Amino acid sequence: MIVRNVKDVIGTQDEIRTDTWTSRRVLLKKDGMGFSFHETIIHPGTETHIHYQNHLEAVWCVEGDGEIETIADGKKYALGPGVVYALDQHDEHWLRGGKTPLRVICVFNPPLSGREVHDEKGVYPADLEEDVKEVA
Template sequence: MIVRNVNEVIGTEHEVKTDTWLSRRVLLEKDGMGFSFHETVIFPGTETHIHYQNHLEAVWCVEGDGEIETVADGKKYALGPGVVYALNENDEHWLRGGKKPLRVICVFNPPLTGFEVHDEKGVYPLESTAA
């Protein structure tokens, strides 16, 4: 059994920060669950281009506000507590922070190693620490 507190990740190499978000990667590929599990905060007033070509992601918004806009059709969806969205077709999108920090819980498949950041195309590389 794996039991962790997100506070154990704070200040470690698995708390990854960019100009637009902060991600606390709690369960990772090395844990052998087949997915990874993260708490992420999207900073207010920011915009992040994302296109996960190598991963599927499900996101549960638990606090704050924001918006997601799909690139293919320009549809915009308001984000706030209780909203869940799933990038089930590797949907290219813009993720925007609102007036308050947007705190979300994310699941990735395949799991992340814990060090990934978006490249210039908004993609997380497909990495593996498995032997």
């Protein structure tokens, strides 16, 4: 059994920070679950281009506000507590933070190794060659 508290991830190598989001990666590929599980904070007033060509993602919004816009058709969806969206077609999109931090819970399949960030096309790599090991 794996039991973790997200508070124990804060400030470790499993918390990834960018200008637009902070991702606390609680379960990763190395845990052998077949998916990864993250708490992510989308910073207010930001915009992130995302196109997960190598992963499927499901997102549950639990706090705050924001917006997702699909690039193919320009549709916009308001995000807030209780909203779930799934990128089941590798949907290219813009993720925008609203007026308050948007806290979401994310599941990725295949699982992330832990150090991934979006490249210039909004993509995470298919698989990092080495899993990140916990640093004492």
